[in-house]
Amino acid sequence: MLKTVAALVMDGTAAFELGVVCEVFGVDRTEDGVPAFDFRVCGEHPGRPLTSTGFQIVPTYGFDAVEDADLILVPAVAGPSVDYPPAIIEVVRAAAARGTTLLTVCSGAFLLAEAGILDGLRCTLHWKHAEEFAERYPDTKVDPDVLFVDEGSVITSAGTAAGIDACLHLVRRELGSAVANAIARRMIVPPQRDGGQRQFIDLPVPETECDSLQPVLDWMLDNLTADFSTARLARRARMSERTFARRFVAETGTTPLRWITLQRVLHARRLLEETSLAVEEIANACGLGSGALLRHHFHRAVGVTPADYRRSFSCAQ
Missing domain, CATH: 1.10.10.60 (Homeodomain-like)
Incomplete structure (x- = not known):
């Protein structure tokens, strides 16, 4: 049952991806029959501003507020090649050990991979980062064609708006289609999208390495x-x-x-x-x-x- 939901933030957290999870779990929609979530935005130092895209994010809660969460959300960080603070890596490791559900949006999958949580699992992320991710974490099976991957306690999603698909999928899985549909109607998005992210991938004409052909x-x-x-x-x-x-x-x-x-x-x-x-x-x-x-x-x-x-x-x- 989803009751307490925590979103992890750090310097460079992408605003849109954070906004996606806030929109699904942070808005009171009890009048539409959606259960109330105890939603928390958590950083290593509560009250300290963090850099984002053109403005600052100020987390209300510290990482201690993650310990009793039923779901931990990991939004993308601007650019996959970042140095994750040891504290945030330990937070997700401890959560995984407790069996807490983890959901990433876009390049948020890099954090779970850094923590070793995705070893042996199938995952996805934005197609643009898939090749680099596969090279850095060969023990993880990357599927760049889908919108999200559900591995039970770990859900990973592709770029940006695919985070909405993953969040609604999790709501549907845990709380039923009626609740997921109610949230989707308020957000004016389809409860389920057809196809995967292959339809959004730029496929340039391949060039040969030499000029013979x-x-x-x-x-x-x-x-x-x-x-x-x-x-x-x-x-x-x-x-x-x-x-x-x-x-x-x-x-x-x-x-x-x-x-x-x-x-x-x-x-x-x-x-x-x-x-x-x-x-x-x-x-x-x-x-x-x-x-x-x-x-x-x-x-x-x-x-x-x-x-x-x-x-x-x-x-x-």
Whole structure:
């Protein structure tokens, strides 16, 4: 049962991510049937101002107020490469040992990883930090495609607004759908969002490390509707099919079919954002042939359907 909720803050705590958890757990919504939470913003030195983005945060409570909390929230800190004070690391370690539920927003996952709490667990955070996180904490399984990961007593969420998804998920899990829906209605957000953060990831056209295949790749991008058989591409590269296939994987990390399919999906994504073309027209323009094939590959690569993606990102509506 969620009764006492504590948010941990330190110098550099991101204001928006702190605001997200305050909005879910710090606002009195008892008139809507939401149980009252004993919400506390806790810092190492209560009453001492902490730096944030353009202003200061002044925690009302010290870290001793965390000891009886049912839930501890860890907002992002501006920039993942920070030196966490030993005191805040000890706070989350002790909480984990007690079995307290911990929920992070965005780069807040770095704090739990520094404390060793995420070892052997699956987690997520903002896709921009996923590669660095995976390199620094190889014992943690990072999933950059989802909005949040629930590992029971540890919940991690992706960038910024995904913290809302994680908080509402936890409320739903502990207090039921009616309470989560009531909070979501007041916040004017969906109780549950479809898809993961793949739909928000910038996927630039990959470049090869050397220039041997770059002219072929450029030609493929300029002719997305063409038939790209290995034999045809090998002739264009003046190589045998076997050599071409081996060189292509070495330079791009994938096969010609998978590479061109991703480029077609990326082009479809741009057309969904910038035009009002029908899905069938976009499929033809990208070389995918049919709307059904576009939907299949698009959902596989981006995590949502073309229609859902257009509703969220279109500039032509």
